[in-house]
Amino acid sequence: MTTRVGVIGSLGRVGSTICAAVQAAPDLELVATVDKDDSLESLVEAGCEVVVDFTHPDVVMRDVEFLVRNGIHAVVGTTGWSDDRLAQVRSWLEASPSTGVLVAPNFALGAVLMMRFAAQAARFYESVEIVELHHPRKVDAPSGTAAATARLIAESRAAAGLGPMPDATEQSLDGARGSTVDGIPVHSVRLRGLVSSQEVLLGDTGETLTIRHDSTDVSSFAPGVLLAVRGIAARPGLTVGLDPFLGLS
């Protein structure tokens, strides 16, 4: 028995990679693809059990409402989520309690694992800083992943009762790219030849622990999306973030 999968945004850069990955998986079947000018109805007609959505903030709410109304599980990588939007999805799900919706900012397993491990380790270390390294066409600094990692680390440190980090800096020049997010220093490197990397450095007396993720290709999203497609039926309701699908105790 295979799972019947549909993809919205199937002609996009990520969407087409997801289509290829679904087709290559023996336990999944790609039964419908939808892009800009196609009707969502074809997803129902094809008998989709799970639909993956990598589209645009302008249309994603319409897509999710349609899927929930039709009892189709949704795996959503489209960005632009606010608390209001998440609340709206929850209210739709009340009428369809067995349907699952996953909204995740990042499907790269390595990035998800890095954030999880960094937050877990942070409570044991006096110092922690983040260096994120990207291609020079990136417009924002720090990166969204780095800011999210910093917030998770800050929460973990607060929960463990850790105070401010040691830092004797007295004379300092201004102007480095990067910032301090919730008390965690984030350094932003922009370098031709890089794609997307992040390093979390944790240090205490006599030792350091470094967790680094390097992503060189959009295809790195595929394994995380497939993990979600396979697990979403077992997780009714709204889930934010891929973490629970990893099955790590």
Next chain:
Amino acid sequence: MTTRVGVIGSLGRVGSTICAAVQAAPDLELVATVDKDDSLESLVEAGCEVVVDFTHPDVVMRDVEFLVRNGIHAVVGTTGWSDDRLAQVRSWLEASPSTGVLVAPNFALGAVLMMRFAAQAARFYESVEIVELHHPRKVDAPSGTAAATARLIAESRAAAGLGPMPDATEQSLDGARGSTVDGIPVHSVRLRGLVSSQEVLLGDTGETLTIRHDSTDVSSFAPGVLLAVRGIAARPGLTVGLDPFLGLS
């Protein structure tokens, strides 16, 4: 209320560091120290609740038997443990069921976290290799920590149903320092100027995850030992490995 702590092997390189760390901790009190020619009885007379043992395989069994018989919790970093020895400790503990004994091969929190994270991540990655880097006076290759990490990774891969790693190597010269442990390649670098480092590299299509631990000083053991001293009373019976004391879900 402070916890009353004793240290056996108090004049050794690790033992003296532990003594200093206990004295610096406001919630712990160093009430007895024992080295080669001292009697273990002083530990009872001083009212020790927990005793830390960094001694030698030749004497550690005598120490642990004494501590268990007197209902004193034991935190043991001494090496040389076999299944037979662990079984012996378990049988001693039957007569003192509220006493806790922790035997751990490595108290460096970063090393423990690295092994845990590597094993957890391994199930999501097609490829994984280990590079361990040490000073050139080290006599064994691969290192014990690298071999232990490889075994944990191999178990994790087997549990996830992963087969052999991709490797098209056809022409290969022999002679590199290192080995394949349970199917996991371990590369051993020996370099003047290094102390003790290990890097676990995990890779899948389009991304890699790297977890690295660098230890520069024996003092890096102290936080892990204190964590165990504080937690051992709540863990009666025998525990092998520091992992459960980290409190990670």
Next chain:
Amino acid sequence: MTTRVGVIGSLGRVGSTICAAVQAAPDLELVATVDKDDSLESLVEAGCEVVVDFTHPDVVMRDVEFLVRNGIHAVVGTTGWSDDRLAQVRSWLEASPSTGVLVAPNFALGAVLMMRFAAQAARFYESVEIVELHHPRKVDAPSGTAAATARLIAESRAAAGLGPMPDATEQSLDGARGSTVDGIPVHSVRLRGLVSSQEVLLGDTGETLTIRHDSTDVSSFAPGVLLAVRGIAARPGLTVGLDPFLGLS
């Protein structure tokens, strides 16, 4: 005044990248392209001053002979060179002493710089090892670049009178991918998600120096090829390796 450039092997993966790079350079003009079934005569008719050759060992000798006979400078990235072949090129050049031929195994500037810097630094360090990391479809281990780097390092150490490196390894398991090339340990990592990387680690008391090159795309060859195209007219005769074109004192 622009330089008139031709490319043999213009439809290949590297060749087409070179064509695009030449066209994008304001001081160079792409005036002729030749692939499998095309005649070399078109290169003369188009007035090529320099021709780049990324073809196959089977045809490269015919190409170079033709270019030298016609007084056209040659920049050759095709592999498969032996001492006999190099001697043959030198004999052809006797009849055309103002023509320049460059044969280089690697046009990635970073790889060339890494090899140069590693060889220069090697004389100052007691220990040096190489870790090369590639995708798992690679058939040979160690890589050609790693073996070449090891040989340059070994020459540099010999010239500086350095003896064997410190290594106390007594107990060692066999089976790691990699080898010892001219006394220099080379460790070969094969990992899905990697393209081509190499790290040279040099160590002495209290310090280490690490030189690392990461290549993620064949386009990394282009800047080195353009450097050679611009410099070849000033270097008559046969040059092996890009190093002299870097203009480093």
Next chain:
Amino acid sequence: MTTRVGVIGSLGRVGSTICAAVQAAPDLELVATVDKDDSLESLVEAGCEVVVDFTHPDVVMRDVEFLVRNGIHAVVGTTGWSDDRLAQVRSWLEASPSTGVLVAPNFALGAVLMMRFAAQAARFYESVEIVELHHPRKVDAPSGTAAATARLIAESRAAAGLGPMPDATEQSLDGARGSTVDGIPVHSVRLRGLVSSQEVLLGDTGETLTIRHDSTDVSSFAPGVLLAVRGIAARPGLTVGLDPFLGLS
């Protein structure tokens, strides 16, 4: 024939390491040591040919004047040099033209090589940034070595006619430790467990080159000092920086 060496500041942390290194070298002889309350005359009486000075900016000018006046070569690691002070030393040397004085901000060979290689490579790369990582007791950011490296890189880029680096950053938060020195971004990490490290990252299309120096001990200064002691007699006059003593073409 051994060289007769003296050390001023022989009881300091660096000075005592230098004394030990001189004594361990078969071609050098430690014939005089001077610390705070000792007379400089003993250096002349002992027949010193070369004297090493690791003292304090307050006394170093007195030391150098004394050495030059007595025709003793000087290897100086004391800090606090200005253009005026260097000019003063040059004027003293006019009366003693065969005497050599070396003033170097850093004797760690790895740091000197890193700066040299970074400056040489910089002309070939569109992007370059520096990450320097130190213990959290350090008071200044960026480090002196990082600022010096940035200036050398900026000079090298200017000489090669390179313009500003690519950087599309539009939205940026302030507050990261570090700065932009002569147009080169320098990121300053302060982490418990680190000693002193620096990484220079160079990037261009499809590739990156990374040069990293890790120093874990003050003893890493010794080989550079001995190199200078052995070479100073052949370099009369004032030399600033260890670079010329490396003998790299």
